[in-house]
Amino acid sequence: MAEVVRGNAVVGQSGGPTAVINQSLVGVIEEAAKHEAVETLLGARNGVRGIIGDEFVPLKGLDAGLLDRLAVTPGSALGSTRDKPDEEYCRKILDVFARRNVRYFFYIGGNDSADTARIVRDLARASDYDLRVIHIPKTIDNDLRVTDHCPGYGSAARFVVSAILGDDRDNASLPGVKIDVIMGRHAGWLTASSLLARHDAGDGPHLIYVPERRVSTDQFVDDVAEVYGHLGRCLIAVSEGIEDVDGKPWGEKLATAVERDSHGNVQLSGSGALGDSLAELVKTKVSAKLGGKTLRVRADTFGYLQRSFAGFASPVDAKEARRAGQMAVRYAMRGARDCSVAFRRRSGDKYGITCFRAKLTDVARETKPLSAEYIRERGNDIHDSFRAYAAPLVGALPIVGRLP
Amino acid sequence: MAEVVRGNAVVGQSGGPTAVINQSLVGVIEEAAKHEAVETLLGARNGVRGIIGDEFVPLKGLDAGLLDRLAVTPGSALGSTRDKPDEEYCRKILDVFARRNVRYFFYIGGNDSADTARIVRDLARASDYDLRVIHIPKTIDNDLRVTDHCPGYGSAARFVVSAILGDDRDNASLPGVKIDVIMGRHAGWLTASSLLARHDAGDGPHLIYVPERRVSTDQFVDDVAEVYGHLGRCLIAVSEGIEDVDGKPWGEKLATAVERDSHGNVQLSGSGALGDSLAELVKTKVSAKLGGKTLRVRADTFGYLQRSFAGFASPVDAKEARRAGQMAVRYAMRGARDCSVAFRRRSGDKYGITCFRAKLTDVARETKPLSAEYIRERGNDIHDSFRAYAAPLVGALPIVGRLP
Numbered sequence: 186m187a188e189v190v191r192g193n194a195v196v197g198q199s200g201g202p203t204a205v206i207n208q209s210l211v212g213v214i215e216e217a218a219k220h221e222a223v224e225t226l227l228g229a230r231n232g233v234r235g236i237i238g239d240e241f242v243p244l245k246g247l248d249a250g251l252l253d254r255l256a257v258t259p260g261s262a263l264g265s266t267r268d269k270p271d272e273e274y275c276r277k278i279l280d281v282f283a284r285r286n287v288r289y290f291f292y293i294g295g296n297d298s299a300d301t302a303r304i305v306r307d308l309a310r311a312s313d314y315d316l317r318v319i320h321i322p323k324t325i326d327n328d329l330r331v332t333d334h335c336p337g338y339g340s341a342a343r344f345v346v347s348a349i350l351g352d353d354r355d356n357a358s359l360p361g362v363k364i365d366v367i368m369g370r371h372a373g374w375l376t377a378s379s380l381l382a383r384h385d386a387g388d389g390p391h392l393i394y395v396p397e398r399r400v401s402t403d404q405f406v407d408d409v410a411e412v413y414g415h416l417g418r419c420l421i422a423v424s425e426g427i428e429d430v431d432g433k434p435w436g437e438k439l440a441t442a443v444e445r446d447s448h449g450n451v452q453l454s455g456s457g458a459l460g461d462s463l464a465e466l467v468k469t470k471v472s473a474k475l476g477g478k479t480l481r482v483r484a485d486t487f488g489y490l491q492r493s494f495a496g497f498a499s500p501v502d503a504k505e506a507r508r509a510g511q512m513a514v515r516y517a518m519r520g521a522r523d524c525s526v527a528f529r530r531r532s533g534d535k536y537g538i539t540c541f542r543a544k545l546t547d548v549a550r551e552t553k554p555l556s557a558e559y560i561r562e563r564g565n566d567i568h569d570s571f572r573a574y575a576a577p578l579v580g581a582l583p584i585v586g587r588l589p
Numbered sequence: 590m591a592e593v594v595r596g597n598a599v600v601g602q603s604g605g606p607t608a609v610i611n612q613s614l615v616g617v618i619e620e621a622a623k624h625e626a627v628e629t630l631l632g633a634r635n636g637v638r639g640i641i642g643d644e645f646v647p648l649k650g651l652d653a654g655l656l657d658r659l660a661v662t663p664g665s666a667l668g669s670t671r672d673k674p675d676e677e678y679c680r681k682i683l684d685v686f687a688r689r690n691v692r693y694f695f696y697i698g699g700n701d702s703a704d705t706a707r708i709v710r711d712l713a714r715a716s717d718y719d720l721r722v723i724h725i726p727k728t729i730d731n732d733l734r735v736t737d738h739c740p741g742y743g744s745a746a747r748f749v750v751s752a753i754l755g756d757d758r759d760n761a762s763l764p765g766v767k768i769d770v771i772m773g774r775h776a777g778w779l780t781a782s783s784l785l786a787r788h789d790a791g792d793g794p795h796l797i798y799v800p801e802r803r804v805s806t807d808q809f810v811d812d813v814a815e816v817y818g819h820l821g822r823c824l825i826a827v828s829e830g831i832e833d834v835d836g837k838p839w840g841e842k843l844a845t846a847v848e849r850d851s852h853g854n855v856q857l858s859g860s861g862a863l864g865d866s867l868a869e870l871v872k873t874k875v876s877a878k879l880g881g882k883t884l885r886v887r888a889d890t891f892g893y894l895q896r897s898f899a900g901f902a903s904p905v906d907a908k909e910a911r912r913a914g915q916m917a918v919r920y921a922m923r924g925a926r927d928c929s930v931a932f933r934r935r936s937g938d939k940y941g942i943t944c945f946r947a948k949l950t951d952v953a954r955e956t957k958p959l960s961a962e963y964i965r966e967r968g969n970d971i972h973d974s975f976r977a978y979a980a981p982l983v984g985a986l987p988i989v990g991r992l993p
Contacts (some may be wrong), residue, residue: 198762201763202758202759202763203764204755220989225793228992241990246961247992247993250991252741252990253990254987254988254989254990255990255991255992256992257756257987257990258987258989259754259755259759259852259988260755260757260758260759260760260761260762260990261762261763262758262990262992263761263992265760265763266763274596279647303815304921306666315824329964347898347899347900347901348894348898348899349941350663350899350900351608351663351664351894351897351898351899352893352894352897353664354606354662354663354664354666354897355606355663355664355896355897356664356671357664357667357668357670358602358606358665359605359606359665359666359669359670363893366603379933397662408615427959429658456864456865456868456887456888457860457861457862457864457888458861458865459904460860460861461860461862461865464860472956483892483893484860484861485890485891485892485893485894486861486892487894489756489759489767490755490756490885490889490891490894491888492759493752493753493756493758494751494752494755495751495752495754495758495760495898495986495987495989496751496754496986496987497751497901498899536693536908564694571879582677582899582900583658583661583899583900585658585662585899586611586655586656586657586658586659586660586661587662587666588632588646588648588651588659588666588668589646589651
């Protein structure tokens with residue numbers, strides 16, 4: 186362990202917000218206040234963008250009541266950014282840090298943010314500037330490597346499970362085919378969590394599709410027809426990023442007009458296109474397979490509510506997100522030069538985690554797909570073994586009652 | 590008051606479910622168990638459809654634990670129906686009632702269900718069959734006449750407020766134009782509740798559109814451009830049934846392909862079409878008004894989650910829904926021949942209701958639009974006076990924190 190240096194600290198938030206990203210921020214603020222080595226804690230407005238623009242909010246001495254309210258507020262309280270800095274951008278970051286005597290950089294985000302942290306660290310090292318860089322994980326996609334799971338995931342999953350649980354009862358009341366599109370361009374962790382809504386035989390979701398397993402839309406039609414033929418209804422949970430066997434996303438394949446975001450990616454969230462296309466497919470092809478039966482078909486795209494719904498965070502997720510922020514500061518105070526805060530699940534029956542330091546290079550860039558062991562052979566469902574993984578992160582949910 | 594007759598009772602659920610419709614069912618079950626006059630309580634499967642099909646579930650003697658679970662379960666536990674019975678249909682209902690010695694009919698639903706209750710009552714009266722018919726109000730649209738508000742509304746509004754509250758923080762993190770489409774074909778009560786998410790200056794929703802006030806899509810474009818010009822972002826809450834000045838729904842006007850439901854109505858829910866069309870409008874016309882600025886535009890359609898989300902019901906709504914079910918049985922036991930259970934708000938600072946009996950004919954068929962006094966002059970916002978009406982129904986919500 187290296188010695189602790191005195192200086193200023195910067196904390197920033199990046200990428201898509203979560204329901205608990207401010208818990209991590211408050212964790213950093215609270216813990217930093219305990220250490221004299223941190224002379225001033227500055228919040229960067231809109232992540233790296235605020236750093237190079239020299240836009241900071243002083244975060245020491247904030248009222249405890251405000252911190253409590255902040256912690257339960259969805260969204261990134263400091264503002265966020267989609268910028269993915271290259272070396273030149275990071276050089277500007279380092280210039281600002283040097284000018285302001287910033288010796289600690291806490292960056293809350295996903296794998297891109299870990300990569301930004303890595304570049305900044307490499308540049309600091311190359312120029313012999315003493316800077317401690319700690320990445321704090323955050324993503325509803327749950328796709329960061331090394332860590333058992335990511336802050337933000339449990340709350341998003343809790344929203345999904347509760348939505349599917351209720352929607353399944355709604356669909357049982359007025360039977361039909363219901364398609365629920367869930368966030369996850371490349372990672373199916375969130376969509377897989379919908380499994381937790383299934384308690385008894387006949388409960389939905391009856392079909393679950395994730396981006397890690399390619400499935401043809403023809404199989405989708407067969408699957409829906411088979412479930413409907415059996416049960417007289419069908420509830421489907423599908424990842425927005427689901428791909429056909431040729432690797433082309435269903436959304437792109439079925440959509441008439443395709444939207445692209447600022448990175449040139451097809452826009453999946455904030456649009457009902459995939460759900461509506463699948464509903465159309467069911468109305469025509471599934472109906473035909475069932476002898477021309479008129480089907481009640483509806484589609485909902487859960488959209489931004491999954492990551493921002495207020496007042497419904499998973500208690501475990503909230504606590505762990507706070508702890509990730511606290512641990513980031515502690516690691517730095519114990520002399521760590523760089524790392525990403527990671528969780529290890531304790532062995533034994535009772536759920537618990539210990540924190541440890543992951544290497545930035547192991548977390549940056551690459552992502553962790555949903556493990557193949559959880560995906561059923563046919564690619565249209567999730568194995569029950571996934572419950573043990575996800576249930577503690579989601580927390581207790583209402584127990585549904587049914588008439589005999 | 591007429592004398593109490595001994596006989597069997599039937600309870601049914603109709604129309605779109607809510608998060609608390611089973612509270613009313615459990616209220617009927619619990620209260621009926623206390624009265625010897627009710628020999629057997631039968632649950633009609635899928636509303637009137639189960640009556641004419643003679644499909645009933647015995648509901649006396651159910652385990653108390655099951656009733657507790659049932660009460661917090663969204664969806665209609667007995668199943669629902671979209672059937673709107675005419676006189677001939679109702680004659681079949683009466684035939685089944687006579688054959689099974691049914692003397693009490695409790696029907697949980699909206700204005701169509703009140704109308705069904707009215708027809709059945711008239712037929713019974715005409716044939717001198719002693720039948721007590723009590724309608725129990727239910728609708729997330731909150732559009733029943735006479736009553737101060739409807740069971741189901743508070744919980745749906747709670748979902749909407751929490752969603753908008755979080756979404757506004759999300760939109761503040763990554764600024765852009767966000768369109769949230771809220772249920773309500775003709776009634777704006779639910780969309781108006783989004784106002785409760787607004788606490789401080791600059792908070793969303795910045796624009797609120799309801800079906801009771803016609804607004805041109807040109808004005809919509811102007812409104813969004815103005816808000817965006819001021820704030821650099823804009824969060825919009827819009828009812829799915831919003832109409833242009835010529836009375837044509839925006840959804841129909843903007844959509845390329847239009848879906849119709851089994852009643853021939855344009856399908857509004859379970860489709861992202863309106864949101865996607867409005868997003869397109871913003872990307873082209875609002876962007877042009879702002880000098881060709883590229884805007885981050887997203888749309889979410891809250892869909893079925895508004896009425897079915899599990900574990901997030903408004904406590905007041907849940908309690909009142911249960912009470913409506915109990916009161917229905919009590920009114921019948923006190924000798925009422927027919928009525929719809931209604932709520933009157935007590936005067937004074939502390940919120941509370943008293944129940945009273947509304948005439949079926951006053952509740953059937955016609956609906957109650959959002960009062961004009963709540964809608965702002967320009968038709969793009971709701972007056973603050975609406976808070977006093979809606980806040981007690983929604984219940985306490987997380988208090989959002991912001992950095993200085």
